[in-house]
Amino acid sequence: MSSGILTTMNTGLSGIRANRKALEVTGANIANMNTEGYTKQRVMFAPNPGGGPGSGYGVCVDDIVRDFNRFTENQMTQTSEHLGTLEEEKKFLGYVEDAFQETEDAGLAFALNSFFNSVSSMASNPANLNERYNVVIQTERLGQEFQRVDKWLRDLAADTNKEASALIDDLNIHLTTLSEINEKIRRYEGTGTPVNELYDERTNTIRKISEMVNTDIIENEHDFQVLIGNTSVVTNNEVSRFEARVDNMGNIRMFIASDRGGVGVDVTDRIVEGRFKGLMDVRDKFIPDYLDQLNHLAYTLVQEVNRVHQQGVGLDGIAGRDFFNAIGSSAEERSMAAANISINPQLADNPIRIASSSDPDEIPYNNEVAVALADMANKTISGLNDQTFISAYGTLLEKIGLDARGVYTDHQIHSDFYTQLEVRRQGESGVSIDEEATKLMIYQKAFEACARVINVSAELLELIVNLG
Amino acid sequence: MATLYNVTFSSSYLRAMNSIGKARTDLDKIQQNISTGKKIHRPSDGPLEWYRVFSLRNQVIAADQYQKNIETGRSQLSITENTLQAIENSVMRLKELTLQANSGILNTNDKTMIIEEIRTLRKQIVEMGNTRFEGKFIFGGYRTDVQPFSLIPEDVNYQAPVIYNGNDGEIKVLVSDKTQDAFIERSGVPASAPPGALVDILPGGVLLNGVALDPADMVDASSYAAYGDENNSAIAVAAALNRQSIATGVVASVEPNKVDLPDEYRTGVLTASLTGGADLRLNGVNLVGRVDNINDLINLVNESTGTHGVVASAQGNKLVLSAYDGRNITLEGSAAGRAIAGCDSLGDQVWRSTVKLNAYSHVNGELGTAGMVAGDTLAAGDLTINGVSILSGGGGPPVAPATTSTLAELLATINAYTDQTGVSAVLNQAGDGAVLIDRTGRDMLVEASATGARIGGLTEGVVKYQAINGTGFYFQETVPNQALDGLGFTDGLISVVRNLSATVKINSNGEELFTGVGLKDGVNIYDTINGIIYGLREEGTVKVEGSKAFDLAAVPLTLSGQEFQINGQPITSATLPGGVIGDLDDLVQAVNDSLPPTAGITATVNQDGTRICLLADPGIDVHISVDSPNAEATGFYQGEQYHQPDFLGNSLEKLDRFFNQVIQVRGVIGSRMASLETTKKNLEYEGDKHLESISALEDTDMIEAAAMLAQQQSLFQTILAATAKILQPSLLDFLR
Structure with a gap:
């Protein structure tokens, strides 16, 4: 009998212990209510394994588990990869739009219109020197506008390289962190030291990495492996480093150091998601596309205007001059057309050299060539898909607008989706005050009840002792 | 279980914050739309709408420039029109004076006064031809810096023609990027016919911009009126009927959608093959070769005549012949030869002129x-x-x-x-x-x-x-460095009628182009006024260019044609018995035999049987050249008045022609101005429409925006209030 009472006391004691632990966990949950990435923990009670003397019946804390949904976590990882891509694209396309900002009295279209209008005015008054000076000024402005946009775009491309380089450094830090967490988990798991916080930390770190690059996780009982661009970079506590290298175009490329030393492997093209991918898209896809079209426009303008201008005669009776500085037809020169477009300095020095007449005997008032030049504003150019200069430029802007709008919309959708996932995760893994408050009461009551069990047992024991 | 509590504080908070953020963003956007008045700020706000706004705005900017250009054009046309009106008035006055002079009741004093007034008017017309606009001569083509018309100061007797220094240039102004619409309506003609088929156009059968085209005005309908293609045919008819361009304001050509200046307004269509068959002869030398432009013609002349002291040069589209040492220049041409100068309208007559050109002097x-x-x-x-x-x-x-x-x-x-x-x-x-x-x-x-x-x-x-x-010496028509213009080689004997060209043309791109009225025909003014002066001063003096008389005492006299010419026709004695002239009757017969019936001149013996008398048909000038050692005895004196050709009638006819030209040109100018006016109105109308469209696409609808703002505001406030309520209570609150 006595052993029975003692057993009861022990049972009460086990209940006190277990519920105290449960209260601790509940307290920790409440304390971490606002901790980012914190996963709510739950105490798993189990009946005390019976058998041993003094153990008797009772309860024990079988495990403290993290309350999370792996599916939601994976969704978030994937979504954050794509969202990372879109973040960068959105940011940079916004800058691109800024470069092409057109208003009624500024911008490249305005400069183009002003240029043609100045020629038209000159055509009405071919002998007037002021009109000719105006043509020179408007042409110089046009050149400056082309150069401004061109430089802006090239600067943006350079910025993407800087950001890519910083991103790779950041990525390396996170990878190192990840390997350290793995090491800690390996060391503490099974020793009774709680490791749930380490798992949370690892999840957070992976989330940050997945924002930057597409990340795959292979996890089993023994190993934890992180693949980036299909290349294993973290295996448990081993980590490889990425390296930012500059290629001959001055562009950053992402390399991973080879196991055998040597040059390493270029994994740039294997990165298909994440902010890094976004930067690469902007640098290698969007900006080159816009630059191509801008340069093509500048090149075509130079060619066409020069062709017409060469047929004309300046007020000094000399024919065959270029209006713009000639731009060669090699791919390299064409790719620098917007940067190099500028009025023939001969004309800028002395605007009477601007051709307006078709006949050297009929200067200054023959204005056929000036009219033809002004009329080029209306001419469709076969090299520009049968568009006029202005409308070709408009089409470029429309393309930028469509690209940007596509990215913005996509970003909005994914951002909303990510928020939904976040909400879901918070529902599943976040701390609910209501729940924790309820649990507090439950565990408190259980604690009190267990204490009562001991108390009752003690009274019983005393009774029995007094009997004796 | 966790699922029981799937709404946690954090999830509520996240959801609420997300809603607040979104509502805030929407509110911001509406506020921006209201404050800027625009709903499209950058291409990504609406790429398609943005592009339309972009295109429309560019059109508005272009239209602004076109309107400025139209103003320039209108000003110039307007001053041209005013000047032409003044010229018209002067010509009217000339006609009045000519009629007065012709009335026959005037004494010498009256006539002298009329002459004076005519001379003044002549000067005035020339001065008006030198009208300037903004410092530029308006009747000089491209040569707006050179005085287009000038008189020879020494020309006290008003015999010299007015010299024209302008050219055919057209000062162009861009006024539109659109083709002007030309509406062709047809009735009484088949809507379609096989390509190449000829179609008669009935009177009233074709309307061009509402104006009935007169088939009689068809220039060369057979070459144009191919009705196979709907588009072409319309324009082709318009081209064939270009003479209606004054009424319709449309000038057209056969190219689809291309409206071009018709050839009749151009000069110097120089394409011809000159053969040795006297197509063109210069001082007796046949000019042979292909001529495609004025330079070809100059080279041809210079190669062929270098040894004859004649040098050709170009002035714009005109050929200028200069001779050294006072040599004669005789140009002869057939109809084909004249075609080099694009002068088909003169018919097939053979023309010939003897022009004495002098490099130094006109005397x-x-x-x-x-x-x-x-x-x-x-x-x-x-x-x-x-x-x-x-x-x-x-x-x-x-x-x-x-x-x-x-x-x-x-x-x-x-x-x-x-x-x-x-x-x-x-x-x-x-x-x-x-x-x-x-x-x-x-x-x-x-x-x-x-x-x-x-x-x-x-x-x-x-x-x-x-x-x-001119008496005592050969004093022939003197044309000092006269520019021979593109419509045939003008000289004192052939009066070339050409249109004053005042052209506004609409080309492929619908540009309206205008040029100064080419009051190019100095010769016309000269001829016209000169005729009157002759008529009044000398009352129809037969113009004789010889210093000698035939000496019938030196019979028998043989005339080989060198000695005696009437209107360039050599008079020979070859038809007379024995080939010699024995008396006055023989001379009369020789003249009548030598002159073809078409010459319109017959010879007879005068009343007292002492002199030969030439009778000319009305309007025919008689031009006699005598150079014979034996001319004397015929009693053939200089300056005698044997015949009075109808100078006054001739002058009136010339004046009428000139008057009609001025009227016609004024009509053209008027239609060009109207056309510019229409274009301007169209531009204004389109501009308004464009601005409306831009506004509709781009501007914020304030009422809608205000309503949305109110809606968003209340939504925002509701969200805030709801969030505050949701986030407040938790179980802990109730446990207190």
Whole structure:
């Protein structure tokens, strides 16, 4: 009998212990209510394994588990990869739009219109020197506008390289962190030291990495492996480093150091998601596309205007001059057309050299060539898909607008989706005050009840002792 | 279980914050739309709408420039129109004066006053031709910096034509990027016919912009009116009926959608193959070769005639012939030859002219060799040029030869006095006479005594002749460096009628182009006024260019055609029995036999049986050239009034023609101005429409925006309130 009472006391004691632990966990949950990435923990009670003397019946804390949904976590990882891509694209396309900002009295279209209008005015008054000076000024402005946009775009491309380089450094830090967490988990798991916080930390770190690059996780009982661009970079506590290298175009490329030393492997093209991918898209896809079209426009303008201008005669009776500085037809020169477009300095020095007449005997008032030049504003150019200069430029802007709008919309959708996932995760893994408050009461009551069990047992024991 | 609590504080918080953020963003956007008045700020706000706004705005900007250009064009056309109106008034006055002069009840004084007024009017018209707009001459084509019309100051008798220094240039102004619509309506013609089929256009059958086209005006319908293609045919008809362009304001050509300046407004269509068949002869030399432009023609002339002292050069699209040393230039051409100058409208008549061109002066005289005998000398009073006596063995240096028995000696004698007289003598082209050239542009006064005159072939007994009046010397039509314009080689004998070209053209891109009215036809003004002057001054003097009379005492007289020409037609005695002229009747017969019936001139003996009398059909000028040692005895005197051609009628006709040209040009100018006005209105209308569209696409609808703002505001506040409530209560609150 006595052993029975003692057993009861022990049972009460086990209940006190277990519920105290449960209260601790509940307290920790409440304390971490606002901790980012914190996963709510739950105490798993189990009946005390019976058998041993003094153990008797009772309860024990079988495990403290993290309350999370792996599916939601994976969704978030994937979504954050794509969202990372879109973040960068959105940011940079916004800058691109800024470069092409057109208003009624500024911008490249305005400069183009002003240029043609100045020629038209000159055509009405071919002998007037002021009109000719105006043509020179408007042409110089046009050149400056082309150069401004061109430089802006090239600067943006350079910025993407800087950001890519910083991103790779950041990525390396996170990878190192990840390997350290793995090491800690390996060391503490099974020793009774709680490791749930380490798992949370690892999840957070992976989330940050997945924002930057597409990340795959292979996890089993023994190993934890992180693949980036299909290349294993973290295996448990081993980590490889990425390296930012500059290629001959001055562009950053992402390399991973080879196991055998040597040059390493270029994994740039294997990165298909994440902010890094976004930067690469902007640098290698969007900006080159816009630059191509801008340069093509500048090149075509130079060619066409020069062709017409060469047929004309300046007020000094000399024919065959270029209006713009000639731009060669090699791919390299064409790719620098917007940067190099500028009025023939001969004309800028002395605007009477601007051709307006078709006949050297009929200067200054023959204005056929000036009219033809002004009329080029209306001419469709076969090299520009049968568009006029202005409308070709408009089409470029429309393309930028469509690209940007596509990215913005996509970003909005994914951002909303990510928020939904976040909400879901918070529902599943976040701390609910209501729940924790309820649990507090439950565990408190259980604690009190267990204490009562001991108390009752003690009274019983005393009774029995007094009997004796 | 966790699922029981799937709404946690954090999830509620996240959801609420997300909603607040979104509502805030929407609110911001609406506020921005209201404050800027625009709903599209950058391309990504609506790429398609943005592009439309972009295109429309560019069109508005272009239209602004077009309107400025239209103003420039209108100003110039307006001053042109005003000037033309003034010219029209002057011509009206000329007509009145001519009619007055023709009435026959005027005394000499009245006539003199009329002449004075006519001369003044002539000057005025020329001055109006030199009208300037913003410092530029408006009637000079591209040569707006050179005075287009000028008179020769020494031309005291108003014989010289007005010199035109302008060209055919068209000052163009861009006023639209659209093709002007031309509406063709047809009735009474098949809507379609096989390609190449000829279609008659009935009166009233075709309307162009509402104006009925007169089939009689079809220039060459057969070459255009292919009705196979709907689009082409419409324009083709328009092209064929381009003469209606004044009424319709449309000038068209056969190219689809291309409206071009018709050829009749152009000059100098120089494409021809000149053959040796006298298509074009210069001083008796056939010009042979292909001519595609003015330079070809110049080269051809210069290659062919270099040895003849004639040099051709170009002035714009015109051929200018210059001769050295006072040589004659004789141009002869067939109809085909004339085609080089694009002058088909003159018909097939063979034309010919003798133009004496002088590189130095417009005054020329020619001395013949008749009567020179061995040992002749010039004594004091024999020959005086510009008041300086020409003496054998005098002057100099060099000193004149002692005798003037030969032409060479005569030339040397005169030239010994060159410095004093300002006149030099050269051998004429035929080598049988001397040409006097005045190098100073003054009148040349040649006085000759009977003796001295004989040497120079001057008629005995006639003492003084003024070179300027042409008697005593060959004084032929003088055209000082006259530009021979693109419509045929103008000269004193052939009056070329050409349109004053005032053209506004609409080309492929619908550009309206205008040019100064080319009041190019200085010749017309000259002819017209000159005719009156002749008529009044000399009352129809037969113009005789010979200094000699036939000497019938020297019978039998043989005329080979060299000695005596009427209107360029050589008079020969070949048809007479024995080929010789025995008396006055023979001479009359020789003239009548030699002149073709088309010449419109018949010869007869005068009333008292002493002289030959020429009768000319109305309107025909008689131009006589006599150079015969035996001319004297016919009693054929200079300046005698045998016949009075209808100068006044002729003048009136010319005036009418000129008047009609001015009216026509005014019509063209008027239609161009109307067309510009229409274009301007269209631009304004389109501009308004564009601005409306831009506004609709781009501007914020304030009412809608205000409503949305209110809606978003209440939504925002509701979210805030709801969030505050949701986030407040938790179980803990109730446990207190």
